[in-house]
Amino acid sequence: MGEQAVRDAAVRAGQAAVELAVASRGVKDAALRAMADALVARRDEIIAANSSDVDGARAGGTGAAMLDRLSLDAARIEAMADGLRQVAGLPDPVGVVVRGSTLANGLELRQVRVPFGVVGIIYEGRPNVTADAAGLTLKSGNAVLLRGSSSARRSNAAIVAVLRDALAAAGLPADAIGLLPGESRDEVSHLMHARGLVDVLIPRGGAELIRHVVEGSTVPVIETGVGNCHIYVDAAAEVTMARDIVLDAKTQRPSVCNAAETVLVHADLADTFLPVLLPALAAAGVTVHGDKTVAAQGKALDVPVAPATEDDWATEYLSLDLAVAVVPSLDAALAHIRRWSTGHSEAIVTGSQSAARAFTARVDAAAVLVNASTRFTDGGEFGFGAEIGISTQKLHARGPMGLPELTSTKYVVTGDGHVRG
Template structure:
């Protein structure tokens, strides 16, 4: 991104953020019943707009193909009738969740009679900067509304038409309900300057959440003057231990890599204990090859890749730290659990790591020693997801350690305030 921001763009973004601030004050005072009703109306509006949304999405896909967009990115971008229905259902799911606003986190009565309590309150104005995932547009809007926040959305240009159609449907619904349309704002002009203006709108915007590839996230974390929750680049590993049930390991590996390979909780690297490599790798690599996965293998794995008829090359050091976003995977054999943990420390991104083992001691060591937002035991990495965890839609998966970590839903979009009640108390 450029080092300077067009003053006119910055002024426009700040003005939109100030309007969002006014809207956020209205949202912060809404009851749960009012917010839930609004979300159900938004869901109906999105569903009713399905033909327009799919038509707009087709424009985005056509532009993407003309520019050489990869199949995996097209998959992230694509909306069909089922996906639009799922996006609308996510809003209904959020409506069904408890309202975090007003929740008492802790409280007590002091010896002097003062009553103190810490309660959840909205953040205020949240900026979302993300790439070609139009479902994020709706998920973010719904989660922010339920948690009493206004949201300013800056989606990637690849999804411009889709995002416009979705936001138009939601804003029309807000207007019809007598709610401020500025609760959901889409930045459609200003190019990259608009994104930079959003992340530097300190005093106008309370929090920025980036969601996308490593370059986008790093840019926002590095350049933002507004507080940022860092969401995850996902170099996720599956480690098959010497005590693994190999049938479970085979199914978990295939699911973790191929269920939806373009997303951040897909497995990117397979580590196999040397004691089970000869039994496990021929079957696992045959499965992966059959699913169209290209392998990047350590030298000791090449013989198994040959036998499986897999497309492969010898992996470079960089390959083991690569988030492929598609049907590619690095594979290595390790001496023991210690080496597996060390490789995860070296190449992982703190997102999701999985061990397959029937040894409870090995599982306990792995969960204790691996530093990640989510650690799976005998389960696919694909379960790191707000919906799968029962949180409803998620706004992102945080890989940082402050305030929020892992799938972020409603509580993570709130802060707290202390309320102190006395009866003429003086100090």
């Protein structure tokens, strides 16, 4: 798709955004429910398209974690539909008064939430993002231009065709949901430079994609981030709880950004905890990359441990791999996290309130969890409905980005013939 075609698609999205901005909640919610029903009703054609993508990716040598991200089945399509229904049940952010007052001169001042307009979303691999993004942008009054990866080209095209048909049948413009085909990298560049036609870009994927968009775009960007997430098991941790949290955070779905990638164990608990943790990880099929202390424990337990390198502390595995180190103190754990964290999600397991307070106060991340798995950093788990991504930046939005994060604000000032002169 050439530059002019991308700009034309953005113009059509902008025209649709004008209509969406004033659509009532009832109209938008009815459209979301229609979109959900259509996904389920037409799931066979979506699965057929997805099977072609998966077969092509497998033939191209794509790894198991990425194949898992790419794959759709009836249950995942039902989950996509449920996500849209959940969004329909959430409050509409558009028009919400953030703050208001009557000034000393009698002017009435209100700051209200308004849509961005046209949101561009560039993402990799996961076709379920297509439905999530379409639902959230619609509910927040925005039109969306989607650009998924070439590996999911057929899946995304099938999903968007279903959603556009349902949108039109519900009386809203089909161009509120647009898809750039994903056949050429030039499309990404054209979208990144459609300033004035696209109001904001949200990249969602690996570090290379995010860096490319953040550094090269002339359109404003909301930065989502990779998840090199840590769990610190404190000296005061309860062993069974810590084991269960680590297993959940690593194995429940290892290919996602809120899966744990490094575990730090306080030295005072290591001799008790590692003999419990390492066999459990091995039984779950997890390859441990450990420091010298962890490797020695593994040898004593006859559990294989790969020697950890500097690269392991920096790696977002997205697979059944886990880096494990023993640290002498909470301060040492915090220093390790400061060096290697991507600012996504960091967790502590402890029975000490003072340790928990110190950890939550001193860790700089979008989400800090106490005695809970990092897998809870998720819009759905937080009660936001489907999310557009996890923002690791500090401007505008941070953490799971739900509906309010897809709006801006404007001031409405009401007077009664007021003049300043």
